[in-house]
Amino acid sequence: MRIGIDLGGTSVKVALCGEDGSLLRKQSCPTRTGDPDGLRADMKRLALALCAEHGIEPDRVTQIGLGVPGSLDKANCRLIFGTNLGMNEVGFAHAFEPEFSCPVGLDNDANCAALGETIAGAAQNAKDVVMITLGTGVGGGIVIDGKLYSGFNDIAGEIGHMVIHQGGEPCNCGRLGCLEAYASAMHFVNFAERALEAGRESSMMPYKGKLNAKMICDAVDEGDELAIELFEEYCRNLACGLSNVINIFQPECIVMGGGLAGYGEKLLAPLRRLTEHDTFRCEERNTKLVVAQLGNDAGLIGAAML
């Protein structure tokens, strides 16, 4: 048995998983931000409760893994900067003692999601996988030969911060023209708001100032000219990033996660067409674009399987 923990800014989710990555049961509680001792106590309490519910002793657990948003020191199982958690320099290596005696590991939450989808989700049975999450930002995780690739300093996989337009839109990271500044849900919405602000005619006008990505996708479905134009531009930018990823890694699968991936085939079909044109291809074996299957459980399962 393994335990996976998804440590988020609003909630702490804890799951008991089988050795194959199957999710057996889970529990959650609100995150006590800014309170490392309270947070560690909550995680242990939930882990113990899951063991009790499942009727197993804590010493049957062989591994505990945490998916954490922020910068990490993996070797020492420490969170260095956790902006959304309101805490820095927090160690987890001994957080589950004395009840649990197994090793504790941690990784970035986006990396955990990539591993979870590879082991038990959309990219099951694939060995070389890249996951891209289209949320408020653009997250990424790289799995090579079944293992997460973290680079020699543990911070590899920042696919959202590859520049696709030199000197382009400002990104949260401080650079200009990153993929994230074009492909995140937040930026997608910003482009639409900007067009409405500039007086473009659209059925979205009544929602000006309070648009979200789903409203733009709905307007695309209804044939709104501006929404279609924005969506096509969105796809071209995202496809540029995906083509770069394919040309570098030639993964078996790229798993698309996050809210915008919920648009499914309507998003994937144009992306396939555009990336096909811009990538080096084989006769038969080419990268498949697929939608994530595990939703929020991907990070939990991936953490358990670190």
Ligand SMILES: [Zn+2]
């Ligand atoms: Zn950036």
